[in-house]
Amino acid sequence: MSTVVDAAKVALAPGYRLQWEPAQQAHVLLYPEGMVSLNESAAEVLKRCDGRSLLALIEDLQQQYPDADLEADVREFMEVARDEGWLRVD
Amino acid sequence: MKAGCVSTEPSPPLWLLAELTYACPLQCPYCSNPVDFAHFGPELDTQEWLSVLREARALGAVQLGFSGGEPLLRPDLEVLIAEAHRLGYYTNLITSGLRLDAARVERLREAGLDHIQLSFQASARELNDRMAGTASFEQKKAAARLVKAAGYPMVLCFVLYRDNIDCVPQMLALAEELGADYVELANTQYHGWALLNRERLMPSAEQVKTAERATNQYRAQSDGRMKVYYVVPDYHDGRPKACVNGWGSTFLTVTADGKALPCHSARDLPGLSFPDVRRQPLREIWYDSPLFNRFRGFDWMKEPCRSCPERERDFGGCRCQAYLLTGDAANADPACSQSPLHAAVRNAVAGAGESVSSQTLIFRNRRNSLTDAKPEPAPRKAQTWTP
Numbered sequence: 001m002s003t004v005v006d007a008a009k010v011a012l013a014p015g016y017r018l019q020w021e022p023a024q025q026a027h028v029l030l031y032p033e034g035m036v037s038l039n040e041s042a043a044e045v046l047k048r049c050d051g052r053s054l055l056a057l058i059e060d061l062q063q064q065y066p067d068a069d070l071e072a073d074v075r076e077f078m079e080v081a082r083d084e085g086w087l088r089v090d
Numbered sequence: 091m092k093a094g095c096v097s098t099e100p101s102p103p104l105w106l107l108a109e110l111t112y113a114c115p116l117q118c119p120y121c122s123n124p125v126d127f128a129h130f131g132p133e134l135d136t137q138e139w140l141s142v143l144r145e146a147r148a149l150g151a152v153q154l155g156f157s158g159g160e161p162l163l164r165p166d167l168e169v170l171i172a173e174a175h176r177l178g179y180y181t182n183l184i185t186s187g188l189r190l191d192a193a194r195v196e197r198l199r200e201a202g203l204d205h206i207q208l209s210f211q212a213s214a215r216e217l218n219d220r221m222a223g224t225a226s227f228e229q230k231k232a233a234a235r236l237v238k239a240a241g242y243p244m245v246l247c248f249v250l251y252r253d254n255i256d257c258v259p260q261m262l263a264l265a266e267e268l269g270a271d272y273v274e275l276a277n278t279q280y281h282g283w284a285l286l287n288r289e290r291l292m293p294s295a296e297q298v299k300t301a302e303r304a305t306n307q308y309r310a311q312s313d314g315r316m317k318v319y320y321v322v323p324d325y326h327d328g329r330p331k332a333c334v335n336g337w338g339s340t341f342l343t344v345t346a347d348g349k350a351l352p353c354h355s356a357r358d359l360p361g362l363s364f365p366d367v368r369r370q371p372l373r374e375i376w377y378d379s380p381l382f383n384r385f386r387g388f389d390w391m392k393e394p395c396r397s398c399p400e401r402e403r404d405f406g407g408c409r410c411q412a413y414l415l416t417g418d419a420a421n422a423d424p425a426c427s428q429s430p431l432h433a434a435v436r437n438a439v440a441g442a443g444e445s446v447s448s449q450t451l452i453f454r455n456r457r458n459s460l461t462d463a464k465p466e467p468a469p470r471k472a473q474t475w476t477p
């Protein structure tokens with residue numbers, strides 16, 4: 001499927017919710033009759049899907065984790081997340 | 091729990107299914123509710139449900155389904171949703187949509203409800219209303235529009251059975267017309283009332299194939315906006331379902347009369363006692379009760395499951411189906427082609443849809459619940475194998 005462009009505004013899809021679950025010691029993404037347990041990096045990305053642009057999201061992450069080379073991974077993850085239906089990309 | 095025992099501790103429940111009431115304005119003959127519901131004791135009251143919600147949340151439950159019967163019949167539904175929302179649950183309402191008007195949708199939304207799943211009996215009014223046992227098709231369509239207008243993701247569910255399974259394309263067209271986001275096409279699971287009516291409900295193998303083809307065709311041609319889930323029929327597939335993701339591992343059902351169950355059909359099983367949430371804390375029920383420990387893990391298994399590599403994936407299938415079709419809940423689910431008793435399932439499938447069944451549908455209602463006995467396990471003569 002197509003790539004998510006830099007200027008695209010990314011947000012969780014309607015009906016999706018991200019929260020920390022102590023019992024699972026993980027962030028989970030909740031949606032109609034379903035849930036996925038997220039690893040730390042997925043959670044860090046999804047936390048920032050609040051309507052900002054992909055570019056702003058990557059910059060913010062890069063600031064938080066200056067030593068990580070994360071851009072390519074984030075871009076790839078965004079496509080997967082979008083195709084899974086987790087995200088609304090405008 | 092002492093340190094060092096932690097590794098053997100069962101996982102916490104993640105899903106709570108709250109069957110708020112067995113009252114229902116509809117009478118679907120494929121209903122998976124227990125056949126003898128009319129004999130059950132009084133429903134949990136508001137306070138009792140509130141403690142169930144709190145206790146289950148404290149254990150780790152985060153997905154919450156309000157179902158029934160028809161949960162909209164509980165006047166305290168909004169109170170329960172509001173508390174569930176405050177506790178951090180993701181709340182799902184599983185409804186037939188009857189009597190759902192704009193004011194009620196608004197109250198549900200204000201209480202914090204996350205999602206509504208609406209079920210149809212068929213894609214055309216005549217069959218829908220005949221199976222529902224009451225005129226309801228137009229009301230359901232109206233309810234679907236209200237759900238959509240309130241900004242909810244809309245999930246439509248069709249249970250598939252012999253008389254409607256040929257209409258998968260029409261179901262998908264109806265769902266598109268109503269603006270559904272997800273459609274669930276769920277082949278009937280033969281529990282409860284559905285098992286009583288199995289001969290009349292089960293589609294032929296040919297029908298099942300056609301329905302699958304229609305689903306795949308839709309997926310290939312559509313833009314992917316509306317997601318379609320097709321729940322395969324285990325009878326036809328030769329593969330058992332990973333029932334409740336493993337007994338006592340993920341799912342917790344609490345029934346209208348306060349019984350805690352690892353699966354909503356568990357009451358079909360003989361010789362077990364069902365813990366009562368009015369008498370025992372949920373934590374104790376989940377971790378320590380004989381019921382929840384009965385089929386936990388793999389130690390209870392017999393052959394062929396015991397030494398089968400698939401056991402980690404399907405947990406030997408459904409315990410209730412094993413009991414109802416083989417007479418022993420610890421047997422492999424006979425939907426599995428490796429079960430020595432798989433013939434019982436093959437025979438049911440082979441007979442399905444070939445001739446017009448003489449069986450008349452038994453509708454799910456109080457009167458029939460009072461008169462119809464609990465389904466008995468398969469008669470011994472149907473078995474071709476002796477242990």
Ligand code: SF4
Pocket residue numbers: 114115116117118120121122123158159160186454
């Ligand atoms: S399946 Fe039909 S009869 Fe059973 S609870 Fe649902 S709507 Fe009511």
Ligand code: SF4
Pocket residue numbers: 330394395396398399400401402404405406407422423426427428429
């Ligand atoms: S033998 Fe048992 S564990 Fe193996 S596939 Fe069949 S049901 Fe599953």
